[in-house]
Amino acid sequence: MNSLLNLNQVAANIGQYHILHDISFEVPSGGVTVLLGRNGAGKTTTLRTIMGLNPASKGSITFKNEEISRLKPHIIANRGIGYVPEDQGIFGDLTVGENIRVAMKKEDEGTTKRMEWVLELFPDLKKFWKKPGGQLSGGQKQMLAIARAYVNENELLLIDEPSKGLAPIIVEKVMDSINQMKEKTTILLVEQNFMMASKIGDQFYIIDDGQTIHNGQMEELKEDKVLMKKYLGIS
Numbered sequence: 001m002n003s004l005l006n007l008n009q010v011a012a013n014i015g016q017y018h019i020l021h022d023i024s025f026e027v028p029s030g031g032v033t034v035l036l037g038r039n040g041a042g043k044t045t046t047l048r049t050i051m052g053l054n055p056a057s058k059g060s061i062t063f064k065n066e067e068i069s070r071l072k073p074h075i076i077a078n079r080g081i082g083y084v085p086e087d088q089g090i091f092g093d094l095t096v097g098e099n100i101r102v103a104m105k106k107e108d109e110g111t112t113k114r115m116e117w118v119l120e121l122f123p124d125l126k127k128f129w130k131k132p133g134g135q136l137s138g139g140q141k142q143m144l145a146i147a148r149a150y151v152n153e154n155e156l157l158l159i160d161e162p163s164k165g166l167a168p169i170i171v172e173k174v175m176d177s178i179n180q181m182k183e184k185t186t187i188l189l190v191e192q193n194f195m196m197a198s199k200i201g202d203q204f205y206i207i208d209d210g211q212t213i214h215n216g217q218m219e220e221l222k223e224d225k226v227l228m229k230k231y232l233g234i235s
């Protein structure tokens, strides 16, 4: 098993509700793996389950061939998985610089280099370094959320719907940035915007009603109108 992350028959509950029934997929090292599916299919819950925020009730989750499904979220994060949640998780009262600093796990050369790189990628963050996070535009908040995860020495980034609520032109910008980031780290992306996902994704898994039901290369999916209509509602 050479995949970076592997989920095998994972189930998870939220309170009394069985939300994930059978999630199985692999994320190879490098590139972008995309989780697709309709609203409420279980994509966000899958990412939360990987992070231990919503622990798995059954099945196995391995990261670099080690079982992580029974570990606490901060331990999982320290193993090298960064998480950009759907609500971005930035501090509205802290400046851009402070938001990045509090996210840093180390202040070493590697962290400094990654920070410099990500500030080149998102020049707005440099420009608004002293501005409170709460006063940024939607796109800038998304860039800040991604930068906070990227500055740490992670081998895998989980990014939940980065296009959500953003204007098309800003979506393009965020997409270009993730495309550049994929040269440096492995990305597991949840995305409803199929156009965006298909441009940057290498392989995909479709989740429906808490189960992984189909997977393949993104190039193939673009040609499969029947599948897109049936599970993604795209015609």
Ligand SMILES: Nc1ncnc2c1ncn2[C@@H]1O[C@H](COP(=O)(O)OP(=O)(O)OP(=O)(O)O)[C@@H](O)[C@H]1O
Pocket: 014, 015, 017, 019, 037, 038, 039, 040, 041, 042, 043, 044, 045, 046, 192
């Ligand atoms: N706190 C909660 N309590 C009860 N049910 C929940 C809770 N959070 C999510 N769910 C349910 O779990 C299911 C999966 O939700 P999830 O957010 O993982 O879906 P998703 O595929 O990410 O969709 P979306 O893009 O709409 O967020 C949905 O039916 C949702 O209603």
